[in-house]
Amino acid sequence: MTLYSIAMSWNDTDLEESPIPRWSQIADRLRTDIESGSFKPGDVLPGEAEINKRFGVSRSTSRAALDYLETEGLIKRRSGVGSIVIEPRVERPLNQISSFSEDMRRRGLTPGYRTRSVKVVSASAAIALELQLQPGDDVVEIDRTMLADGTPLATSITYLRPQLFKKSGIPTIEELDSGSLYERLRRDDIVFAGGDERIEAAMADTMTARILNVRQPAVVLICHRTSWMPDRQPVEYVVLHYLAERYSFHVKLIKA
Structure with a gap:
C-alpha cells in the first residue's frame, strides 16, 4: 500500500x-x-x-x-x-454465454481456478427443476473459486448431469484447477446454445467473504444461470457470487 x-x-x-x-x-x-x-x-x-x-x-x-x-x-x-x-472492474456482456477463462483473457487477465470439491450429490427440488430431473437424482457438484491474475473474483457452485461425462469421466480437482470447465465440456462434444440468468445483489456471508478475501460488509452479485444445448436439454445450473467492487454486467437495450 x-x-x-x-x-x-x-x-x-x-x-x-x-x-x-x-x-x-x-x-x-x-x-x-x-x-x-x-x-x-x-x-x-x-x-x-x-x-x-x-x-x-x-x-x-x-x-x-x-x-x-x-x-x-x-x-x-x-x-x-x-x-x-482498487483493481478496475471486470465487465461481462449479458447477451452471450462464455466461460470465465474467455472473459478474463479478453481483458488481458490471467484466469485461474481453485477447486474445493468435485462430488456426486442428490439433486434438491430446486436443482432438479433447473436440470429437468427428479428430486434425488444424481448430479455432479463442482465447487470452485475463480481467480483473475491470482486474485479471487468469484465463487462458483455448478451442478451438471452425470451423463455429460460418459466420454471422458467426471473431471478431477487437478483437471479443473488447470483449465476451463466449458472447454472440457466442448471436448466432450457438449455445445452451448443459450441460457437463462438471474442476477441479484446481496451482502456476502461470512464464508463467501473469507473465500473472496474481503472484509464484511461486502456486496456480491449473485448469478443463477441455467445453460442448455441446441435441443434445449439443460447442461448446467450454476450459482456464482461475484465481488461487486470488481465485477459488473453490461447489457445493450433496444426500443420495444
Missing part, C-alpha cells in the same frame, strides 16, 4: 469557475490520475482534510468527490485507512 505524495501526480491548477460542481472537478482529477496509473491499485488517495486545504473547499465537497469515486468502483473507503484505489 503506497501513501499519497503531492510530488507524485497532484495537479497544481486551481479549480475552474464553471457550472461544473467543485466536487465533480475534484473527482475528475482523481479519476484521471487513477486511469493514467499515477495512482495504482493499493495506493491511498489524498484524504478529505488534504483536499479541503488544497482547493479551499468544505468537507462536504471533498467527501462528495470521494463518495462518487467509490460509487464508480474506483476506490474503497476504509475507516482509519482512507480511500484506497
